[in-house]
Amino acid sequence: MRSHPPESDPVTALQAISQHRDLDGNLMDKKIAAVEIINVLRPTVAIARYATFAALALHEHPEYRQQLRDGNNDDRELFTQEVRRFYPFFPFAAARVKQAFDWQDFHFPAGRRVLLDLYGTNHDARAWEDPDTFQPERFRHWEDSPFSLIPQGGGDFYLNHRCPGEWITIVLMMKTLVFLTRSITYEVPPQDLSVSLSQMPTVPESRFIISDVVKAVSPV
Numbered sequence: 001m002r003s004h005p006p007e008s009d010p011v012t013a014l015q016a017i018s019q020h021r022d023l024d025g026n027l028m029d030k031k032i033a034a035v036e037i038i039n040v041l042r043p044t045v046a047i048a049r050y051a052t053f054a055a056l057a058l059h060e061h062p063e064y065r066q067q068l069r070d071g072n073n074d075d076r077e078l079f080t081q082e083v084r085r086f087y088p089f090f091p092f093a094a095a096r097v098k099q100a101f102d103w104q105d106f107h108f109p110a111g112r113r114v115l116l117d118l119y120g121t122n123h124d125a126r127a128w129e130d131p132d133t134f135q136p137e138r139f140r141h142w143e144d145s146p147f148s149l150i151p152q153g154g155g156d157f158y159l160n161h162r163c164p165g166e167w168i169t170i171v172l173m174m175k176t177l178v179f180l181t182r183s184i185t186y187e188v189p190p191q192d193l194s195v196s197l198s199q200m201p202t203v204p205e206s207r208f209i210i211s212d213v214v215k216a217v218s219p220v
């Protein structure tokens with residue numbers, strides 16, 4: 001890309017990052033440019049997976065379809081939050097202890113590899129009533145906590161490493177629901193929609209195949 005920059009293409013992320021020059025006119029260090037490109041690719045792929053799980057949830061719970069089509073964004077947000085809580089995506093976040101510390105009855109020695117169980121926390125019966133039931137309404141009166149709904153990491157966005165892309169993810173999933181319920185009609189042919197818990201990140205076995213896709217005559 002740097003040796004053969006395209007002349008007329010619209011500016012893509014790849015182009016912008018690889019051609020970016022600092023105030024002294026220098027190109028970005030190759031390693032930093034590579035990390036920045038991955039920082040665009042990774043969330044794009046991640047959100048596509050959540051869009052797949054939103055489609056799966058709609059298929060498994062058709063009773064919500066009409067509400068999602070005719071209702072408002074509050075309904076879509078409840079459904080989106082439950083998709084993020086319920087479906088497995090990224091099972092855990094890993095880190096290494098920098099400075100030894102104690103928490104409750106646990107000792108964390110420096111250097112110890114620690115896993116934060118994201119999926120388990122989202123399904124912990126101490127925080128969630130009936131955690132293995134798909135129930136978007138639970139979020140209507142949810143007491144927002146940075147430590148119970150943690151599909152994209154826990155804690156505070158500003159102080160810790162919680163994913164700063166959470167709002168973008170939620171909005172794009174809501175837009176996916178609008179598209180699936182208002183802009184097209186489709187069939188879901190027989191396929192293997194089982195989801196493996198030993199894959200990371202995971203996705204339905206057959207992904208989510210749709211057929212007979214027809215553009216809605218008058219999308220609202």
Ligand code: HEM
Nearest residue numbers: 043046047050090093152153154161162163164165168169
């Ligand atoms: C399905 C969508 C996504 C999932 C499942 C996801 C998941 C995660 C997880 C688990 C972390 C680590 C949190 C931690 O260490 O405690 C993280 C961090 C991060 N995410 Fe996301 N993410 C998603 C979308 C996005 C989007 C859309 C963006 C940006 C537009 C983004 C940008 C980042 C960044 C920059 C970090 C590093 C934060 C830090 O270390 O301070 N992510 N994400």
